[in-house]
Amino acid sequence: MKPIDDIPQPKQSLLFRITTNLTFWVLIAILAGILLGHFYPATAVKMEIIGTWFVKVIKVFIAPIIFLTIVLGIAGMGDLKKVGRIGLKSLIYFEVVTTFALAIGVTVAYFMEPGKIDKAGLNMQNPSKYTQDAKAFSWLQFFLDNITLQVLLAAIIVGVALNYYKKREQAIGVLYTCSKYVFLALKWVMYLAPLGTFGGMAFTVGKFGLHTLIPLGKLMLTVYITMAIFIFVVLGSIMKYYKQNIFTFIKYIRAELLIVLGTSSSESALPNLMEKLEKMGCSKSVVGLVVPTGYSFNLDGTSIYLSMAVIFLAQLYNVHLTFGEIVTVIGLLMLTSKGAAGVTGSGFIVLASTLTAIHKIPVEGLAFLLGVDKFMSEARAITNFIGNGVATIVISKSEGEFVDVDKPIVEAD
Incomplete structure (x- = not known):
């Protein structure tokens, strides 16, 4: 009798493979959301609750996943050095690359001048709110409001402490079992990704509409072009140096990128990214350390957006910034942008604190960004997402913790 594995399996049709692929349904959801938002905006706006609900469910998993992966990563190595x-x-890698991102954002915005556009039709929306946020900004409060940084610190402490625990192996076994069930539960939740994507896209298009983007279209175009340059030139060059291909990697994580695009949140696909990086050949311990840490310290897309926003507002108000002031802006954003992804609305707080520090650009100008911030959040999230994946590959390669697969990486359905 032949083993089960040797028995020929019925060949699946192309239609079956397509319709059972999560990527296919995410694409359908994005298209449906755009159509509903365009033709029935009033109904589409009500779909916000679906997208918001999905992201909230995903965020429930973020803290335990970050905690478990970092603790297991540190304790599993056994070597604190x-x-x-x-x-x-x-x-060091995060700081160097995000500094490049900030510099690229400032340079492109300076020469393309996205702020020199017609200001007609833009409404100021409670500008005093941002002035108040800038004055009230506190590093202590920023840390207390940022659950990602808190969990990160707690996980590092626990991971180090486990290396001195007599029953270390037993504790690691328990944590590994917990991690297994957390990821299993998340796998089932991810089947709802098309619903979350549909809700997010429908609300965005229905609420703002394409016509509202005309006055700020140049800024959006500049941001997307800059992030594309950063991904394919900067990150692409880094990948090439380590004998990897950025296009192949993007194709490998395309399903996760679509989820990020639909939900405007890189957190929604974080667990899937970690799993795919391990399948690609990255060490589990390195993945467990680098990816969660990168979500607070390696925000390439956010860095590009923040630097371009400052230059945009300066141009909008015809404020001339000297070279020294531009360098000051980059230096401030190098510090204030860290952890910005973990706090809702923190991008505006970071911008407000930066504008207040340089004392030349009206903080009220942030209201001009409200109309298009939602549309640019997708670009920020996707760039952050790809950047963290590349960072993990780089660290794995440099540590000799990367196992090259025999064939090109492909999508795991």
Whole structure:
């Protein structure tokens, strides 16, 4: 009798493979959301609750996943010197790459001048709110409001402490079992991704409409072009140096990118990214350390957007910034942008604090960004997402913790 594996399996039709692929349904959801938002905006706006609900459910998993992966990553290595080396190497990489992102954002915005546009039709919306946020900004409060940073710190402490625990192996076994069930539960939740994507896209198009983007279209175009340059030139060059291909990697994570696009949140696909990086060949311990840390310290897309927003507002108000002031802006954003992804609306707080520090650009100008911020959030999230994936590959390669697969990486359906 032949083993089960040797028995020929019925060949699945192309239609069956397509219709059972999550990517297919996410694409359908995006298209449906756009159509509903365009033709029935009033109904589409009500779909916001679906997209918001999905992201909230996903965020429930973020804290335990970050905690478990970092603790297991540190405790699993057993070598605290190695943990410290990888951590330091990651932070240096994050700072260098995000500084490049900030510099690219400032340079492109300076020469393309997206702020020199017609200001007619833009409404100021409670500008005093942002002035108040800028004055009230506190690093302590920023940390207290940022659950990602809190969990990150707690996980590092627990992971280090486990290395001195007598029953370390037993504790790791329990945590590994917990991690397994958390990821299993998340796998089932991800089948709802098309619903979340539909809700997010329908609300965005229905609420703002394409006509509202005309006055700020140049800014949007500039942001998207800049992020494309960063992804394919900067990150592409880094990947090429480590004998990887940025286009192949993007194709490999295309399903996750579509989820990020639909929900405007890179957090919604974080667990899937970690799983795929491991399948690609990255060490589980490195993935567990670098990816969660990158979500607070490696925000390439956010850095590009924040730097371009400052230059945009300066141009909008015809404020001339000297070279020294531009360098100051980059320096401030290098610090204030860290952890910005973990706090709702923190992008505006970071911009407000930066504008207040340089004392030249009216903080009230942030109201001009409200209309298009939602549309640019997709670009920020996708760039952050790809950037963290590349960072993990780089650290894995540099540590000799990357196992090259025999064939090109492909989508895991």
